[in-house]
Amino acid sequence: MKNVLxxxxxxxxxxxxxxxxxxxxxxxxxxLNAHNLMEHLGRRKRYFISEGENAITMCMxxxxxxxxxxxxxLEEIEMLIFCSDTPEYLSPSNALKLVGLFGDKLKxxxxxxxxxxxxxxxxxxxxxxxxxxxxxNVTNALIIGCFCISPIALWSDTVVYANFADAAACIxxxxxxxxxxxxxxxxxxxxxxxxxNNVTYPKCGMSKVPLKSIEPxxxxxxxxxxxxxxxxxxxxxxxxxxxxxxxxxxxxxDYFIFSQLSDAYNMxxxxxxxxxxxxxxxxxxxxxxxxxxxxxxxxxxxxxTYSQTGNKIVFCTIxxxxxxxxxxYEF
Numbered sequence: 286m287k288n289v290l291x292x293x294x295x296x297x298x299x300x301x302x303x304x305x306x307x308x309x310x311x312x313x314x315x316x317l318n319a320h321n322l323m324e325h326l327g328r329r330k331r332y333f334i335s336e337g338e339n340a341i342t343m344c345m346x347x348x349x350x351x352x353x354x355x356x357x358x359l360e361e362i363e364m365l366i367f368c369s370d371t372p373e374y375l376s377p378s379n380a381l382k383l384v385g386l387f388g389d390k391l392k393x394x395x396x397x398x399x400x401x402x403x404x405x406x407x408x409x410x411x412x413x414x415x416x417x418x419x420x421x422n423v424t425n426a427l428i429i430g431c432f433c434i435s436p437i438a439l440w441s442d443t444v445v446y447a448n449f450a451d452a453a454a455c456i457x458x459x460x461x462x463x464x465x466x467x468x469x470x471x472x473x474x475x476x477x478x479x480x481x482n483n484v485t486y487p488k489c490g491m492s493k494v495p496l497k498s499i500e501p502x503x504x505x506x507x508x509x510x511x512x513x514x515x516x517x518x519x520x521x522x523x524x525x526x527x528x529x530x531x532x533x534x535x536x537x538x539d540y541f542i543f544s545q546l547s548d549a550y551n552m553x554x555x556x557x558x559x560x561x562x563x564x565x566x567x568x569x570x571x572x573x574x575x576x577x578x579x580x581x582x583x584x585x586x587x588x589x590t591y592s593q594t595g596n597k598i599v600f601c602t603i604x605x606x607x608x609x610x611x612x613x614y615e616f
Contacts (some may be wrong), residue, residue, distance in 0.1 A: 288468040289415045291592075291614070292457040293396050294585040295351025296466045297343045298572065299332045299451050308447050311440070319447035327548035331450030331573025333435040340373040340431040341382055344455035347429060348383070351455040358391040364426035365397045366414055368406035368577055370486070370605075371433040372399060383429065396423065403604035404544065405486075406430055406577030407454065408472075408612050414471040427457045430531040432576030437486060437506045445508050448546075450573030454581035466575075470613040475519070484510040484605040512516060513546075517553035519602050523611045524558060531613060533597070540591050544602035545569035545579035554601070577604075592616050 305323050334343065344367065351357060367380040374382060380397035396417075402409040407430035414426050431453040438446040480518050486506040493499050520543075528534060535558040543551040550566045555565060568583050575582060580600050584591060591598060593616060600612040 286463065286466060287419055287460055288463050289418045289460050290468040293351060293355030294460050294581060294588060295347050295354055295455040296582055296585045297350060297453040299334045299338060299347035301333045301335045302330055304330045312443060315441055315444055317441060319443035322443060323447055326448055327567060327570050328448055328573060329570040334433060334451045340369060340433040341379060342373060344383055344429045344431050347453035347455040351457055355457055357457050359387060360393055361425045362391055362394055362427050363423045365394050366410050366428045367399045368410040368428065368430040370401045370403045370406065371437060374553055383577060392519060402608065403603035404576045405608050407581055408600050408602055408610045411612065412472040414458055415502050422492045424460045427455060428458060429455045430578045430581060432578050439502060439505050442508055444510060445506060450572050450575050452572060452575035452578045452582060454578040456581060467615045470615055471509060471527050471531055473523050473611040475523050475609040483511050486534045486599055516550045516554040516603060518555055521557035523609050524594055524599060524601060525615055527611050537597060538599050539564065539596040540598050541565045541582050542598060542600045546574050
């Protein structure tokens with residue numbers, strides 16, 4: 286049977302490190318306070334891009350990191366997917382840009398496109414690439430994700446500017462014929478558009494971005510605060526669905542990789558599933574919330590632990606609007 290497998294990961298974190306104390310001072314000048322929210326979400330520091338950096342440069346660095354760490358031969362890559370809701374370009378696709386920038390190294394890529402499903406992006410991308418490879422002759426692919434939030438966040442936004450951060454991640458994927466089923470096993474997606482109007486970028490809409498009459502802040506991201514306390518219950522429900530469908534129980538899962546938005550929500554989800562400590566790691570304190578890349582940053586950090594043969598992993602995250610995605614993977 287054909288299995289689709291992760292061969293390794295790579296990441297890029299900007300060098301511009303920003304601690305909570307700097308964020309506190311920033312909002313004090315504006316007469317605002319984000320300290321309690323940062324504490325609640327488990328923040329300590331985050332990283333913002335510097336001048337000259339953008340989604341493309343970050344992704345190039347993430348690809349290079351993945352190649353170096355995992356001895357990937359780029360000339361064997363046939364497919365490349367770019368996942369982001371903060372792309373540098375709309376045309377041509379950022380995936381095509383990356384193929385062009387790597388030149389002959391990616392000369393055998395014949396499928397390259399972008400997807401945007403907000404903060405579920407890279408996990409959704411893994412589902413797409415997995416199903417594509419199962420039903421085609423593509424054997425080697427890269428999936429690249431980027432979250433370049435600092436240039437578009439309102440400086441007065443105590444949620445986004447205080448807690449979100451920039452990062453890029455890359456995963457090398459291969460299809461192999463094997464005797465036993467492993468790799469990507471199953472994916473569960475749930476959509477509820479109840480909060481479709483709470484997170485909008487650009488606030489003014491793309492048709493108005495070129496207009497000089499539109500104020501710069503209207504071209505940035507708007508976040509209208511809303512309660513997210515429903516997340517643990519809904520995550521636990523969707524995780525239970527996918528486990529039951531595959532004749533598994535929560536105790537059968539070796540590690541859970543969640544969104545790094547809130548340590549408290551992640552721990553509550555595990556509590557609802559009846560899971561004790563030891564199967565989960567939180568990196569949001571170090572990296573901030575990095576959108577669709579954050580589960581992969583966690584996977585990258587813990588790769589040697591997670592990737593032991595036979596380990597079962599559950600990815601679980603949420604995207605603006607909102608959508609939930611749960612993915613089951615076995616190493």
